[in-house]
Amino acid sequence: MRADVLALVLVKRRAIRGHEHWSRERIATHQRARLADLMRHVALRSPYYRQLLGGRSRVPLAAIPPLTKATLMSRFDEISTEPLVRLAELERFLAAGGDEALFADRFWVAATSGSSGRRSIIPATLSEWTATIASYARAQEWAGIRARLTGHARMAVVSSTSRSHQSALVGATVKSPFLVAERYDAGAPLADTVTALNQFQPEILVAYASMLRILADEQCAGRLSIRPRAVNGSSEPLTAETRAHVAAAWNVECFDVYAATESSGMAAECSAHRGLHVFEDLVVLEVVDDEYRAVLPGETGTRALVTVLSSRTLPLIRYELTDRIRTLPPAEADAGCTCGRNFRRIAAIEGRTDDVLRMARDDGQPVFVHPVVFHRVLEAAHVAGWQVRQHGAQLELLVARPDTGVDTVKLGAEIAAAVALTGAQRPTVNVVVVDAVPPGAAGKRPRVVADQVQGGPGAA
Numbered sequence: 001m002r003a004d005v006l007a008l009v010l011v012k013r014r015a016i017r018g019h020e021h022w023s024r025e026r027i028a029t030h031q032r033a034r035l036a037d038l039m040r041h042v043a044l045r046s047p048y049y050r051q052l053l054g055g056r057s058r059v060p061l062a063a064i065p066p067l068t069k070a071t072l073m074s075r076f077d078e079i080s081t082e083p084l085v086r087l088a089e090l091e092r093f094l095a096a097g098g099d100e101a102l103f104a105d106r107f108w109v110a111a112t113s114g115s116s117g118r119r120s121i122i123p124a125t126l127s128e129w130t131a132t133i134a135s136y137a138r139a140q141e142w143a144g145i146r147a148r149l150t151g152h153a154r155m156a157v158v159s160s161t162s163r164s165h166q167s168a169l170v171g172a173t174v175k176s177p178f179l180v181a182e183r184y185d186a187g188a189p190l191a192d193t194v195t196a197l198n199q200f201q202p203e204i205l206v207a208y209a210s211m212l213r214i215l216a217d218e219q220c221a222g223r224l225s226i227r228p229r230a231v232n233g234s235s236e237p238l239t240a241e242t243r244a245h246v247a248a249a250w251n252v253e254c255f256d257v258y259a260a261t262e263s264s265g266m267a268a269e270c271s272a273h274r275g276l277h278v279f280e281d282l283v284v285l286e287v288v289d290d291e292y293r294a295v296l297p298g299e300t301g302t303r304a305l306v307t308v309l310s311s312r313t314l315p316l317i318r319y320e321l322t323d324r325i326r327t328l329p330p331a332e333a334d335a336g337c338t339c340g341r342n343f344r345r346i347a348a349i350e351g352r353t354d355d356v357l358r359m360a361r362d363d364g365q366p367v368f369v370h371p372v373v374f375h376r377v378l379e380a381a382h383v384a385g386w387q388v389r390q391h392g393a394q395l396e397l398l399v400a401r402p403d404t405g406v407d408t409v410k411l412g413a414e415i416a417a418a419v420a421l422t423g424a425q426r427p428t429v430n431v432v433v434v435d436a437v438p439p440g441a442a443g444k445r446p447r448v449v450a451d452q453v454q455g456g457p458g459a460a
């Protein structure tokens, strides 16, 4: 570990810890000032923004068009403020796989590992990189983990290793002076994950909420034997039921965290567990609908726009995340939090609402099949929509308006093979081409729907 990295992380961590006691006015003043710095920087240094803003830097945030991941990656070189930082060069650097090396001796390079869809690549200077680490350290600290200066804490992240479908993920881990993070695939056979976790003995466990529930049950059944000091949920609604299972398994409270590789830590729960405090000193987070209009308090947005105040090399201004965020009703939002922090709160990241399927092995023992198994296959498919429905040991795959040339029979076979890889009996998959996937309860359209009779994990 580099001494200058560690020293700067400590300085930044201490500085942002001080922000947690700020008044609303102080937070607003800080945000305005940092935003103005960022706008001046991009107006001067980023060809993309110089053109977009017509050379002006005093432009209200709301007047700047949202930046999608597709635009970020297709116009990467124009958005970049460093002539040295070019996408093709970064791709080459990542492909060469120098684990500890810096790009051009100056830049840390983080990437999402999307196997389908384009991955995003985020370069960072020492200042940006240490800000990222400090934001993660804050989330961990709120969950009761103090950074240790001697030795690394072991963190296990059980999520999608493809990451293509979900940007909201605390699994967006970084190599940090404080943490050794191991990543486990939520779609792998459960017995393998349990064995690996028993070996690794994580002190911090981060997982999709649906996986936390399954792992807690494995712990209670005696197959999993780990003693995490902190447990974080991500990407999915963290229900009271899941929290209760986690408490029963490990005697720790579960904390919800919102983060993405592109933006670093954005929000986290405090010990009051009444929503997540937005890291307003580090990001501007807007909860919006499909037309990019701010949603009313108490409503759920269909996407979020994040502006990363410390981003300079690759500025992220109103960067679009496809996460559904539920805001707090006005009465609750105005009441303030018992922890004393004045950072605005959001109620929850709703994320995906897919079911985990309970299926059977050849010997009749149950196997849980996580939704990432289906997302991995179907997200790469050129179809307008899809849904997997369980009928006992069989699956029904609804495919909406496939592009010409899409082989739906082959898609069904790929699904069957992916399920078999989890250890479950190879299912028969009935493929049905539909015009649109029908909405379910509350108008939501879950991609994976479990058999109501057989139930999901933990069902009788």
Ligand SMILES: [Zn+2]
Binding pocket: 270, 271, 272, 277, 337, 338, 339, 340, 341
């Ligand atoms: Zn609080």
